[in-house]
Amino acid sequence: MERGRLLEMATIFGAAAVLGVLAYVAAVGLYEIDNYGKAAEKTAFGAGEYTTVRVYAVQYRWVFDVNGTRTINEVKIKAGRLYRFEVTSVDVVHSFYIRELGYKYDAIPGQWYVMWVKIDRPGTYHILCAEFCGAGHYLMVGKIVVEP
Ligand SMILES: [Cu+2]
Known part of the structure; x- marks a missing residue:
């Protein structure tokens, strides 16, 4: 050649x-x-027990569902326990932001995002919407109350 x-x-x-x-x-x-969610489930948190918290972003509030019990803008969890937050939206794009933890996941219609939460220190953790979602965006303030 x-x-x-x-x-x-x-x-x-x-x-x-x-x-x-x-x-x-x-x-x-x-x-x-x-496959990140599934991998994280298997490795990072082992086979430990957890409670699922469903989070629905709605113009202009947060709806939490824990085993069928719904609350608005406030959810109570226990310190030191593992929670699987499943985040979605029923209308427009929002963003679920836990201020003190720096956790932020988008809430998008038709999608479920998994956010693992384990808080060891009791107290109140603030939730804000971190995506401008309309005229009432500033109203989307909630809290996670972590009980001892
Ligand atoms: Cu919003």
Whole structure:
């Protein structure tokens, strides 16, 4: 094979190899993003017991559902226990922000985002909406009361 042809082939296969590596890295990354909730459930928190808290963002309040009991703008949890917050929205995009913890998850219609929460220190933790969601956005203030 002449030298020019060899160089051409090396360039083609070299570029294909680079693209192959990038595709592999992207595929693994996307798989991990899609399965992060499940992986976290299995590893970070072990097989421990937890309570599920469903969070519905509504213009302009937070509705919490713990085992079928609904409360508005306030939810009580126990210190040192593990909770699985499942966050969604019933209307527009909101963002569920626990100020003292710095946790912030978007609340998007049709999507459920899983947020693991374990608070060891009793007290009141403030919830704000961190996504402008309409004229009453400022009203979306709630709290998590952590009982000893
Ligand atoms: Cu909002």
